[in-house]
Amino acid sequence: MLLSFEQALATVKEKLGEANLNPATEMLPLDQIGGRVLAEDVLADRDYPPFNRSIRDGFAVRSADVSGAPVTLECLGEVRAGECSPSAVGLGECVEIMTGAPLPTGADAVVMIEHVRVQGSRVGISRAVAPHENVVRRATEATEESVVLPRGRRVGTGEAGLLASVGRTLVKVFPRPRVAILPTGDEVVPFDQLPGPFQIRNSNAVTLAAQVVAAGGVPWQLGIAPDEKKVLLSLVEKGLESDLLLLSGGVSMGKYDFVGQVLRELGGEFFIQGVAIRPGKPLVFGRVREKFFFGLPGNPVSTFVTFELFVRPAMAMLGGAQFESPIFLRACLGRPHRQKLGLTAFMPARVEVQNGEPVVNLVGWQGSGDLVGVAAANCFLVIHPQQTDLAAGDWVDVMPKEQGQVTSAK
């Protein structure tokens, strides 16, 4: 039975959620955890900021003193970043302050240097400031012992910086899931080999390996399976030593499409057998011998799209992360588009900014085998089943072509 795109995604989430995935954990130094998933909550080691921090160069004042600006205040001295002011600010007084320095006792705001005139120890203030203006108050970002990064969060660039700022040099993380890649097809030859006139280079294995790495996994190439049951079966069995098995090709209705049969003979359970999407309709997803597998349709664009839609979220959960749905952004449709099918379509497109608005247009392509079309695209235009008649200017969904952060596998 054909599932809708949403039903299929919910199925992946549900099945992985039910599985008792218990990946081991390891402690890794900060410079090795890019793209890894945290296996522990990370707590603030102290308040953030640890003191009332000035975010401007200027003069620390009592806001009540400058409410009637212009006014003149008496300057008591200065406070630099990393220091603390020896003097408290009293009525009619101020202290010169640098960005990053702690606010002196008595002061509650900072007047920017641009709004003062200094004459000896007298400081003319031309503008009033509200209480706490140009100050980030102690503990407003995080209080000591509060969770700043939850278990299950993937460490990207910003997260790595946060780990450093809370002093975590060693962090508990989950291992990268190992993902076996098994392309099938009698016509498919290794990509570094000269193909015969009717043979095709194995591009899917290269695309999939790059996607696996980008999704935080370690690819494991199993070679190419012919459309022959016995060899296919033994390669599938080998692939089940990994955390996840990805097959490409051989999942349609053809006479030599043996992937489904082989998985069934091994006792596989099928949760998805066909999704109402284009490209990628014959997708299968299931479990065999406690391992999940995806049978991705062999057409290169189908393989690419179905990975982004379903395998990437599954890999996130296998790797200990929260479920990561594909993210659709919105853009304005450039040229009108009609579609008859009751499918969710993912069409190679380019989004470009025109007059300050993101405008999306389809690129020319010849269907799901056309990698040249995908290379010209920077996104996929997502057309939902009910959107049969789209006019120029309609807001539509687009899925960025590169979704995840690119990380390097070990």
Ligand code: AMP
């Ligand atoms: P299939 O899903 O096996 O029916 O294959 C669909 C189309 O994708 C066929 O035209 C295949 O030649 C092509 N194809 C299958 N596997 C690969 C691969 N690994 N690399 C590039 N093209 C492929």
Ligand code: MG
């Ligand atoms: Mg085939």
